[in-house]
Amino acid sequence: MNPKILSIDDSKTIRMLLKRLFTPFVCELFEAGDGQEGLEVVNREKPDLIILDYNMPVMDGVTMLRQMRENPEFKRLPVIMLTAEASPEIIGTVARLGVRDYVTKPFDSDQLLDKVIRVVNLERRPEA
Amino acid sequence: MSTAANPLGDLSAASGRALKEVFSKQLKLQILQSPVKDALSTFEGKLLHSAVSINGEKISGTVLLQIPESLAQWVTEIMLGSKGNAEEIRDVTGELCNMVAGRVKAELHASGFPATLGMPTVSVGQRIALQLRGEAQLSSTDWSVEGDQAGDFNLQVQIRIIS
Numbered sequence: 001m002n003p004k005i006l007s008i009d010d011s012k013t014i015r016m017l018l019k020r021l022f023t024p025f026v027c028e029l030f031e032a033g034d035g036q037e038g039l040e041v042v043n044r045e046k047p048d049l050i051i052l053d054y055n056m057p058v059m060d061g062v063t064m065l066r067q068m069r070e071n072p073e074f075k076r077l078p079v080i081m082l083t084a085e086a087s088p089e090i091i092g093t094v095a096r097l098g099v100r101d102y103v104t105k106p107f108d109s110d111q112l113l114d115k116v117i118r119v120v121n122l123e124r125r126p127e128a
Numbered sequence: 129m130s131t132a133a134n135p136l137g138d139l140s141a142a143s144g145r146a147l148k149e150v151f152s153k154q155l156k157l158q159i160l161q162s163p164v165k166d167a168l169s170t171f172e173g174k175l176l177h178s179a180v181s182i183n184g185e186k187i188s189g190t191v192l193l194q195i196p197e198s199l200a201q202w203v204t205e206i207m208l209g210s211k212g213n214a215e216e217i218r219d220v221t222g223e224l225c226n227m228v229a230g231r232v233k234a235e236l237h238a239s240g241f242p243a244t245l246g247m248p249t250v251s252v253g254q255r256i257a258l259q260l261r262g263e264a265q266l267s268s269t270d271w272s273v274e275g276d277q278a279g280d281f282n283l284q285v286q287i288r289i290i291s
Contacts, residue, residue, distance in 0.1 A: 020208065
């Protein structure tokens with residue numbers, strides 16, 4: 001089964017950037033523009049990894065994470081935060097909610113990819 | 129660094145560090161502070177303005193990034209790997225300002241002023257200038273990308289301590 005990665009960010013730029021980053025790899029990439037939509041995709045697709053923003057309209061990343069963790073099925077679903085928010089309070093809160101890693105924007109794409117590879121097995125697509 | 133006389137610290141230095149970090153890390157571009165004061169005042173083309181609010185219990189302010197459309201198109205191509213449409217160019221501009229605001233906010237937090245960021249708003253038009261209100265501190269700096277002619281751009285940060 002190909003790994004499923006869900007990108008939740010209100011910025012289309014970040015979602016496009018991640019799509020570009022993961023295109024060379026065998027995986028399925030899903031997108032959501034806020035926490036509410038993210039929960040719907042989580043329930044429907046059951047991803048192997050979530051890359052999650054904090055500051056979003058409708059439902060922020062921490063609220064989404066709290067609600068998701070209430071479901072035993074997603075208690076241990078790996079999450080990497082990718083956000084411009086770097087306050088120690090938020091970092092502490094998401095750490096208690098079992099977040100695997102925390103990347104602040106601006107970010108180095110290769111470093112993010114390294115963190116993703118530690119969580120899901122990504123194989124390069126065969127060259128066309 | 130913040131002092132008793134200037135609790136917010138050097139806003140120009142903090143915003144400059146934030147902008148340089150965003151351009152070097154996200155876009156792999158080096159930027160230089162423009163020697164020309166108010167370089168955009170004579171610019172006649174279209175500018176994209178992106179603003180993000182910073183609000184906390186003790187502070188209130190705005191980060192405003194203004195860049196020529198040609199430069200916005202270029203950084204969009206770098207970031208997304210293809211020429212973006214008008215919506216994508218606006219979104220990239222907003223995201224860059226969001227990243228800068230995030231770094232400025234982190235420095236304010238370190239000086240004892242925790243805050244949260246608003247959502248980026250983006251508009252198109254002529255140069256605008258934030259007005260100094262009351263006890264606010266205002267920093268306005270002009271920048272250019274090293275070795276490029278895409279034009280100067282401007283970063284303004286205004287922070288007010290709520291008494």
